[in-house]
Amino acid sequence: MQLKPTPPQDAKKRYLKKKQTYVSDKTYYNYNTALKRFLEYLDERGIDDMRDVDSDEIVRFEEWRLTDVKPITCRNDMRTVKNFIQFSETIQAVPVGLHELVEPTKVSADDEICDDVLTRQEASAILDYVGKYEYASTRHVIMLVLWKCGMRIGGLRALDVEDFDEGRPAVEIRHRPETGTPLKRKENSERDVIITSETAEVVQDYIETTRPDSTDDYGRKPLIATDHGRASRTTITKHVYIATRPCFYNGGKCPSDRDPNECEATYWGHASKCPSSVSPHALRRGYVTAARNAGQPKDVTGERVNMSGKILEKHYDKGSYDEKAERRRDHLKDI
Template identity: 75%
Template structure:
């Protein structure tokens, strides 16, 4: 088969366009980010045509990437590159079978499992602080819902006012890609999540007293809103980074020895620079661990957070050996 001259940027554009038909915007963003690094490497190597990409160059890329990122990040990048190379085979830009020579970066089991987690005690302290000083604010409601339900931020952002069922009470998570709020697992991510009455009361107070009366660009009424419309995922993330800085909820003391009057992480846009702040996903891990420690069955927890049992057990349940032993104790029989 004769190869067709193909500039790397052109191949990347065609690849992403094909992917857009069946993956989420977040996934496209991740693909785009990984391929930017790959194309940056090819440019440094003076490669202007995908025809000149071979297995040796791909191995060189892996080595170059490992100089600046963790193995787990490199592994994810290599998987994207492998898929991209396979697409390039279909447009006759690289030899058929080249993608089979792309070997994902090896990582240890410890590296594969992220340890970033918010503990139950930390969550209780944060929510107590927010309930006292920022009651029914966006930050309070964001943190409360994520902690009490373990949902993804994509699901949280997708909620509309009509998705709040006050009678049960519950939140109804729905996949609406045509109006800008797809769920990661699409229709499989749809579910109703029951709330306790205390959480429901805070949400109702937010709706009645705090939430601006706005619609988004698609004419929908988002639950979480600013005066500009539906909150962006980045805004949700920044609120969590801010809420989880230790000095925010522990009386202003920095456990890392920083001056709390001049620390750069005090700014809303820089809160993620605090070594004690965590991402929204840490609340998801924390919820799963706390729920399992409280005796909530694995399948119930998995269905509530929309997650398979194997993924839950390996990546999200961070219970200690002692906690896991205690969970099993009630089922043990003397034999």
């Protein structure tokens, strides 16, 4: 079979166009990000035709990527590259069978587990700060609901104003893929999450006083809104990175000894460059750990955050050995 000249950028566009028809927005974003790095590498190597991509170059890409990211991230990138190469075979851009030579990065059991977590103490300090200085703001509600409910960012983004039930009080998470807000586990992610009256009061004040009076492209009224409609995942993530910078909520003290007046992480859109800031998922891990330490049963916690017990224990419960031992104390029998 004769290979066709194919610029890497063209192959990437065709691959993503095919994927876009059936994968979630988050998965599409992850594919796009991984391939962006792969194409950056090819550009650095002066490779402008997929015909010049061989197994040796792919191994070199893996080595190049491991200089910047953890093995678990590299493994995910390599899985995407392997799938991309397999697609490229179907359009005659690379030799058939090349994808079989691509081996995703090997990771240890410890590498598989992410330790990025927001502690209960940190969460309390952040919520105290935004509750005092940014009460009922978009950032306040984002941090409050993510922490108190332990939900995924997709669940928060999917909420409409009508999904907030002040009377119970609760938030109702629903899968609505036809209007732009699918949930990770589709209908299996649907649930009602009970919240405290204190949390409900903040959300109600936000709706009445701060929330932009806007609708999304489908005429829905998103709970987390901007002047242009439903807040994007990126916007929500930026708010979390900002709020979790220690200097944001601790009086300007930097644990990394940076000068706040010169630190690039103090600017909107750059807060992720702070060594101590965390992503929205770290709040989910923090909530699970705090709930388990407080004695909340594993099955109750799992159902509340839409997570199996096995996944909860392996990836989300970050309790220390002594914390886990204390949880067992009241259940022990002298035998």
